[in-house]
Amino acid sequence: MNKNTVNPVDDQFSTQAERVFGVALDYALWVTYYFANLGMPQQRSGASWRARVEADQFLQSVNYQSLKVALRRARRMGYVKKMTHHHALPEITAAGKKRLLALIPRYDEKRVWDQKLHLVTYDISEKHKKDRRLLFTFLKNLGCGRLQDSVWMTPYNPVDTVREFVGEHGLSGMIIVSDIGRDGSIGDEDIQSLVVRIYRLDKINEEYERWLGSIRKKKALDPADLVAYLDILSIDPQIPFSLLPSWWKGDEAYKKVQPLLQKCAF
Numbered sequence: 001m002n003k004n005t006v007n008p009v010d011d012q013f014s015t016q017a018e019r020v021f022g023v024a025l026d027y028a029l030w031v032t033y034y035f036a037n038l039g040m041p042q043q044r045s046g047a048s049w050r051a052r053v054e055a056d057q058f059l060q061s062v063n064y065q066s067l068k069v070a071l072r073r074a075r076r077m078g079y080v081k082k083m084t085h086h087h088a089l090p091e092i093t094a095a096g097k098k099r100l101l102a103l104i105p106r107y108d109e110k111r112v113w114d115q116k117l118h119l120v121t122y123d124i125s126e127k128h129k130k131d132r133r134l135l136f137t138f139l140k141n142l143g144c145g146r147l148q149d150s151v152w153m154t155p156y157n158p159v160d161t162v163r164e165f166v167g168e169h170g171l172s173g174m175i176i177v178s179d180i181g182r183d184g185s186i187g188d189e190d191i192q193s194l195v196v197r198i199y200r201l202d203k204i205n206e207e208y209e210r211w212l213g214s215i216r217k218k219k220a221l222d223p224a225d226l227v228a229y230l231d232i233l234s235i236d237p238q239i240p241f242s243l244l245p246s247w248w249k250g251d252e253a254y255k256k257v258q259p260l261l262q263k264c265a266f
Contacts, residue, residue: 016231021103025079028070029100032080032090033264034199034223105233107254107261113155113240116179117191120144120152120162124174131169138165143237145198147186153198192243199237199244207232208249212256221260229257 021027071090074080079096087197094101120139124132142161144152159177166175178188185195196202211232236250244250 008044016227020105020227020230020234024070025074025077026100026103028067028074029079029092029096031067031091032071032074032098034090041180046238078261105230105236107233108238111238111240113242114157116155116157116181117194118154118156118158118177118179119147120154120158120175120177122150122169122171122175128169128171128174131171134169135165135171135175143193144239147198153194155195155243169238192245195239195243196245199239201237201239201248204232205247207235208253212249212253213254223260226257226260226264229253 015165018027035153071080074096075082075090079093079099081091081093122132122135124135139146139152142154142158143156144154144158147153157179162175164176180191189197211225211228214228215221218225232253241251
């Protein structure tokens with residue numbers, strides 16, 4: 001293939017990896033972890049390792065020079081051990097593994113639920129518009145779905161974390177948390193239909209269906225399949241199981257990838 005030609009498969013993988021791992025340093029940690037944990041042969045020379053990186057289908061989109069720069073930074077920060085001529089492959093440290101595992105999305109097998117949907121309603125004045133922007137980001141990171149401009153919804157009780165946010169930003173009286181039972185409704189929508197719409201579960205389900213289709217004929221999953229799955233899991237709100245529609249494919253996808261997740265110790 002011409003070096004100036006973009007392989008759409010590699011380009012798609014690069015996009016997925018960027019969404020999952022973010023910065024180059026974390027991507028370098030993933031590459032290191034991948035070599036160490038998925039049975040890749042150890043190489044005794046930097047040249048051999050470079051050839052292995054450039055030849056591996058999973059790593060075809062990796063720019064070796066960029067990887068070296070990111071690894072040098074990771075080494076300075078204590079996330080990987082210094083390479084020697086006896087062991088050309090970098091080795092991830094406990095601190096590096098902790099950082100890497102913290103950013104990888106996890107599938108929640110329990111999803112403890114109090115049988116209620118919780119609504120966060122706020123009325124924040126213009127003079128606190130900075131706090132309003134921070135609240136927007138806070139609620140998204142908390143896994144809330146936006147019901148209306150100033151009303152957010154989540155199936156998981158946010159009272160303690162919202163109370164902490166209110167205290168830190170001096171917003172007492174501006175934010176209210178209320179709830180409705182699982183048999184309740186908002187307007188003409190029942191709870192399950194509301195959850196599907198607010199969290200756009202139909203769109204996420206389409207991603208899971210595409211992923212399942214891509215691995216259907218494979219005897220074994222490879223790390224690229226894992227990254228593609230983690231990319232979808234990162235946008236999955238992991239709604240309580242009893243609220244999920246019958247057509248939901250997230251659980252089926254997890255069962256397919258679970259052995260590889262266990263092998264990676266994720």
